[in-house]
Amino acid sequence: MSINPLTNGQPLRELLSGDARQLAPLLLGAVLTHESRDGAVSVRLTEVEAYLGPEDSLHPDPGSHTYRGPTPRNAPMFGPAGHLYVYFTYGMHHCTNIVCGPEGTASALLLRAGEIVAGTDVARRRRTTSKSPADLARGPARLAKALGLTTADSGRDALAPPFGLVLPPRPVPSVSSGPRVGVSGAGGSDQYSWRFWITGDPTVSQYKAAKPRAARPPAAGPRMGGPAA
DNA sequence: TTCACGATTGCCT
DNA sequence: GGCAATCGTGAAC
Secondary structure, three states, X not given: OOOOOOOOOOOHHHHHOOOHXXXXXXXXXXXXXXEEOOEEXXXXXXXXXXXXXXXXXXXXXXXXXXXXXXOOOOHHHHOOOOEEEEEEEOOOEEEEEEEEOOEOEOEEEEEEEEEEEEOHHHHHHHOOOOOOHHHOOEOHHHHHHHHOOOHHHOOOEOOOOOEEEEOOOOOOOOEEEEOOOOOOHHXXXXXHOOEEEEOXXXXXXXXXXXXXXXXXXXXXXXXXXXXXX
């Protein structure tokens, strides 16, 4: 078995215990696999974002879920590297992170987009609204959906069955970076250019800024745990 | 206990 | 290009 030049023979989990911002470009081109009852899907990662924990006093990350410290939801981010942190957002979407850094720190890489390289039919069943193959995992919520991941998978080990993570045999030829998207406030500014993607890849997500929520809903009755069906 | 909002997506015009 | 959908989370009271 040949030594991967990216890891220099280093075990993958040990590699993932490093700095998320340095790991991000290395994970581009890596293939994440999830095998479940309805089939296995493999995604080649084309876009990721780094998030740091509160323990990094030099770079406090206001865009991170762990900015205010550990909670039951973000607990996996403080766990060992190589595990998944999956969270639920906007009342309907799941987003997937791979935990990085040494245990006790809370850095992670958000998987923003990828290309389905195996199990396309399974991914298509899960992503019935996708029109083209490139759309199947273009966007963090789409990627989670294509892989069949939910919060039930948060905290599970991405390096052990039914998951699997394989780095590319060689670095991707060209990596771009820029400010993270969808992160409000300072965490989304140029100061945090921790979004990395494969230059020119068609599956890199095209983010549409969320519409700023109206300061106050129209006076159409009390808010009873969400909009009436 | 209440309330505002989010690391987004897909439908509609 | 604009906007509604939808609910878990955590801060505020």
